[in-house]
Amino acid sequence: MRIFLYLIVIILANVITAKFAPLHLGIFIIPYGSFLIGVTFILRDFVQNRYGKRNTYLLICLALILSAISSYLLGDTLWIVFASAISFLVSETFDTEIYSRMKKSFYTRVLYSGTVGGILDSTIFVIIGLSPIGAGMVPWAGVWSAILGQIIIKIVMQFLGVSVLQLTNITKREFAN
Numbered sequence: 615m616r617i618f619l620y621l622i623v624i625i626l627a628n629v630i631t632a633k634f635a636p637l638h639l640g641i642f643i644i645p646y647g648s649f650l651i652g653v654t655f656i657l658r659d660f661v662q663n664r665y666g667k668r669n670t671y672l673l674i675c676l677a678l679i680l681s682a683i684s685s686y687l688l689g690d691t692l693w694i695v696f697a698s699a700i701s702f703l704v705s706e707t708f709d710t711e712i713y714s715r716m717k718k719s720f721y722t723r724v725l726y727s728g729t730v731g732g733i734l735d736s737t738i739f740v741i742i743g744l745s746p747i748g749a750g751m752v753p754w755a756g757v758w759s760a761i762l763g764q765i766i767i768k769i770v771m772q773f774l775g776v777s778v779l780q781l782t783n784i785t786k787r788e789f790a791n
Contacts, residue, residue, distance in 0.1 A: 616664060617673060620657040623650050624677050625684045628698075632688035642763030643756060651735060651764075652771025655709050655728030656779075667714055674706045697743025705735035725776045732768030736761050 631647030638644075662670040678699055685695045709731035716723045740760045744752040752760045778784075 616657060616660045620654060620661050620673070621677055621680060623654050623657060624681050627651050627654070628681060628684045628688060632685075632690065637763075639763065641759045642766065643752065643760040644763040644767050648736075648764045648767045649771060652728060652732055652768040653775060655705075655731045655768075655772065656724055656775045658706060658709060659713050659724050659727065662710060662713060667710060670710055674703070674710070677706075678702055691749055693749050694743050697739050697748055700742055701735045701738035704738055705731040708734055721776050721780055724779070725772055728772040728775075729769050732772065733765050736764035736768060740764065 627647035627650040629647075630650065631645040634646045636643050636645045658670065658674070661673060665673070681702060682695050682699050685698055686692070690698070709727045712730055713723050713727035716726060718726070740752065740757055742748050744750075744760060745757050746754060
């Protein structure tokens with residue numbers, strides 16, 4: 615079930631981003647799919663707990679392919695698909711490695727690894743995909759607003775996710791069964 619949820623949330627984030635114009639909150643530009651990306655890092659941690667790091671990397675490759683296909687089928691340009699793939703690969707790799715190597719509590723590892731993953735995902739995608747370097751959808755003057763908007767939402771989702779896990783007393787061991 616956790617693999618299915620991980621993959622579905624990634625595809626759903628692409629669909630929502632493609633179907634709805636970004637949210638403009640003050641100076642911030644936030645694609646609605648960003649709300650789900652923070653959740654994917656938490657789901658990936660649960661997948662890793664159950665199936666190990668090696669199998670998680672295989673699943674990340676599958677998720678990358680599904681994400682790229684869904685993004686392209688939803689009408690994204692090849693440049694956006696490329697930027698999405700690069701940001702996904704880097705952010706998921708960092709999330710996996712930080713989560714694996716930290717010697718802290720389950721909740722702390724989920725929070726830290728997902729926060730770093732969200733920061734990398736947002737920064738890389740906006741610069742490579744949306745800025746004038748890429749598709750040119752966001753002018754240089756708006757790049758920081760787009761990056762910060764996504765980072766804020768992804769970090770908020772990490773904190774909310776970890777809070778829900780703690781409040782419901784879900785631990786890696788309980789979810790792994």
